[in-house]
Amino acid sequence: MSRGFRRQAPALILAALALVAALSGTVYAAAKINGKTIKVKSLPGNRLAIGSVPGNRLKPGAIQGGQLAPGSITGIHIDVSTLGQVPSAAQAERAQSAKEAETAQNAVNAQNAKTVNGYGAGCKSGTRLFAGACWQVDSNGPLNAPAAAVSCAGQGGELPDALSLAAFSQQPGIVVAEGGEWSGDLTNVSDVDLYAAITVSPSGSVNSALSTATKRFRCVVPLVG
DSSP, rough: OOHHHHHHHHHHHHHHHHHHHHHHHHHHOOOOOOOOOOOTSOOOGGOOOOTTGGGGSSSSSSSGGGGGGGTSSSSSSSOOOOOOOOOOHHHHHHHHHHHHHHHHHHHHHHHHHHETTTEEBBBOOEEEEEEEEEESSSSEEEHHHHHHHHHHHHHTOOOOHHHHHHTTTTTTOOOOTTEEEEEEEOOSSSTTTTEEEEEEEEEOOEEETTSSSSEEEOEEEEEEE
């Protein structure tokens, strides 16, 4: 038995040494291998366990947008404070500011048009602002000159002076009646019982006619009433 043991002892010793060497190598590897000892690109991404590399271990710009799977990042993962203003939002903001400015200006104009020193102001429908007053767009009548003056007075206005009526007759959309329209200006005639009133023709020329004649007319109403 002793001879057999002596013949087998070297084989057992070698096996024991090999086991010790293998175990010590594993321990050495576990103790000595860390992230710093791994060469760049020596480990492919598919060899890494999911979640083994936290985000704070990645360098800025290490992952490009084209490397992200569609839908992998949603709005909850984005810090909106890091995003600039998109062009459409900037345009919408400018449009809103412009609209607010326009609304404010319209409000000022509307308020200015409503009152002047506490009096109502503005031109009513059927009249047009011209030379600081509200002129009727369409003519009235026909009436004789005195009756025309009374009619305008009843509407809170008066017959226009001849030169102003001649200027107004040239405004876009204004048509003076054929035969001329009465103005509020008068001229002398030889007969003391008769007087003539100045008229304005469609071409804007100034004429006169006896006050007893009948012609069309338009009234001028003050802007402030």
